[in-house]
Amino acid sequence: MKILFKYFLILALFISGNQIYAQSKFKIACVGNSITYGSGLKDRLTASYPARLQALLGTSYEVSNFGVSGATMLKKGNKPYWNTPEYQRVLSASPDLIFIKLGTNDSKLINREQMPGFEADYKEMIRTFKALSSKPRVVLLLPIKAFSDEKFGISGSYLKASMIPVIQKIAYEEQLEILDLYSLFADKEALLADKIHPNAVGDNFIALRLESFLRQQTKPGKALSKKISVPLQKEQFYGYEVLNFSFQGRSAKIVQPKKVAKGMPWIWRARFWGHEPQTDIALLERGFHVVYCDVAELFGNPEAIRIWNGFYAYLRKMGFARKAVLEGMSRGGVYVYNWAAANPEKVACVYADNPVLDLKSWPGGKGQGPGSKESWNTFLTDYGYETETAAVVFKGSPIDQIEAIVKGKYPMLHVCGDQDEVVPMSENSLPFAEKIKLAGGDIQLIHKPEGKHHPHSLANPQPIVDFILKATGY
Template sequence: MKYIKYFIICCLCFTTNTSFAQSKIRIACIGNSITFGSGLKDRAKESYPAQLQTLLGPGYEVLNFGVSGATMLKKGNKPYWKTPEYEQALKAAANVYFIKLGTNDSKLINRPMMGDYLNDYRDMVSTLAKLQSRPRIILLLPIKAFSDEKFGISGTYLKDSIIPSIQKLAYEENLEVIDLHSVFADKEALLADKIHPNAAGDSFIAKRLYELMAQQTKPTGVAGSIPKLNLPAEKSSFYGYNCFQFKFKGRNAKIVVPKREAAGRPWIWRARFWGHEPQTDIALLERGYHVVYCDVAELFGNAEAIGIWNSFYASLQQLGFAKKAVLEGMSRGGVYIYNWAAANPKKVACIYADNPVLDLKSWPGGKGKGPGSKKEWATFLKDYGYENEAQAVAFAGSPIDKISAIVKGGYPMLHVCGDLDEVVPMAENTLPFAEKIKQAGGNISIIHKPEGKHHPHSLPNPQAIVDFILKATQK
């Protein structure tokens, strides 16, 4: 762990940019028709750059360099590179550049050139980085397109090809990247033509960019930029962010580092199913949170699992992480986060649980209406030292049995649950658990998915989850 500590210290070295001495902070918005404000009644006031200007106020100058139909591809059907707006954007020498290009590159006519997309994007970033203003460059993932045909734009191609390319560039060039795609996952009603947002839709973009500009963060530097750093860790991309994987007490562990760190070094601890439905983790990385993981599968939250996590927590404290963790548990991950929280109630900032297992007799035991799992139940018996089924009847080590210990922390809890969960029935897990928590004076809320089953977890747009976490950690 000492090497990991050295890595974090190196990663957190601050960098500063030299900018022109000017009275206002200048922001340039490079993009396509969505940036331009196509289809809006009054684009001068309703486009997201215009709304961002209103939110930021007189200390900022927000410039709109959007071009309808523009592509990032130099050989695309309408290259942004060949427009007057691009020349104007360069001459603006802004302090911040938001780049939102890629939607038109998804058109069938442009796909033969897609092999150039990443390098063309890299060339634009390189050109902007060399400006005398030494700007902060932020990549914007395209908003969700709810069609594969309108205007030739393919929402499927955007998701499967364009967005991964942008995230790859963000990883390779250590650039900030904002996930506007998830922001619009539940906003089809705001896109009358399935592609372009109305004024209300643009306000969501403006608000997200405003939050980014308003948040007090500090650069974490270029992780991995020191080639002689002797780290027993493998570096890879986690949706554009540096993810370091290493061994901790023989277990796989990971730390994902944000591009800019929030005050107090907040973090979210993923219990199980690394990378599954990652939208909440990505949204928190954007906001300066670290994401961590320490695999204790499959110990079902027993004393050994708690001991490993206690040691991992202590190591993270040596690295300066916040004293209170945000705990995230999907499915059986609920057992891990709540059993650890019961043992460490004062080390928890809040809990986000998603279709969580809260009674091991329900799952994997299958002692109620759910199907359970014979294989996992056999593992459970071994983990807790039971020699046979009869001995396990008296088991009282599930989260639902630890209510008094859990509420001692005074932290809020949020459950996101499918009302039709066929694997981990709510009636045997979240519902009785929540009732007991409330009776004990605890703070718990539930987001119901009326038609939801056990999968998929999370929410397509994780904003409600993120708002809950931010409120709990930014007191």
């Protein structure tokens, strides 16, 4: 009898242990439309992005697919997600995390009249989910790019111009994490056979991004506004909070990620705030801060370096990483490289985009390019030249400071349009890269064969982001 009792006791403990183990699984709910559901896939049960995410994460996670083909966020849309059995299943699933990927079908013409209600409906769903007893972490997913304005009634242009800004605004106001799947698919039309739905490779691409997001080591950041003693204003930057304030009489900005990566890494935008921001947004998703201190238009002269030195020290007191990622678009290349030449030990890497590296090329116009007479006159004033003839001896461009630049031993990446008509590669990135390599420096160029000076960056910034993550150890 005692042996039998022991047997049942062990069995009970085993069953109880398994129940505890089952309950300890981290539950993820994927809310969405046909793309989440896996429409068009040969085997959606294994190839949809929720299924692929489950395979990538392993048995300690439980990923559920609550996608509904044709579903809208709009309560008065042509097929409201709110009215589906899947919505009720999400509410009863006790999820720990919910990915929301809705909005694509709301772009249909049939739903446009109801668009004023989109924001309120989206916020209501978020708050309903957050009020669940499991207190889930809610993450918004921007819709992937639609390469058509008519397939299935979905409008890719309306999605980009009208839907995505609203979702980013919602993420900002609700203080939620947001992932930019739109830019991630900007160069992947080949993965969308019908221009709307990704194939199995595309779904796996989404799953990999979500897995990377879930595994990254981040923590809640501190309120930097408390560390800024001067008056400041807060506003939205593509779903993130930006602090605007004055530093030494110059406009300064700090964009805060929703969660901060260990060591508080940051990217320093030199010029043209907010232009082609996809790299900045991708780094915010990964826990980087984005900062800016306007020194236009000083063309990287000693005064610009002095102001930036002060701004760097200011950020360091806030806890920012010792080494900065420098981002220079166009004439911003002069600013980042001249500061890097003066501060080689403070640079993690440089990302430059169609950069000006020889001020005689632009704005001087002393070579193939047209230059800019107005900006050249500003340059002469900034560097104290009374006549153009006197400026012939100028040696303060990045291309003149190769030895100081390579001293930092940081990697450099240039994204260049081979047909740049404003800042010719033959006078800037090409001779600069050759000199850097001869001096033992580390530089690589991404060529855009038909690219001109605009647009800057890459529609899908992943190669740039990968370079920065590798250079910074993330």
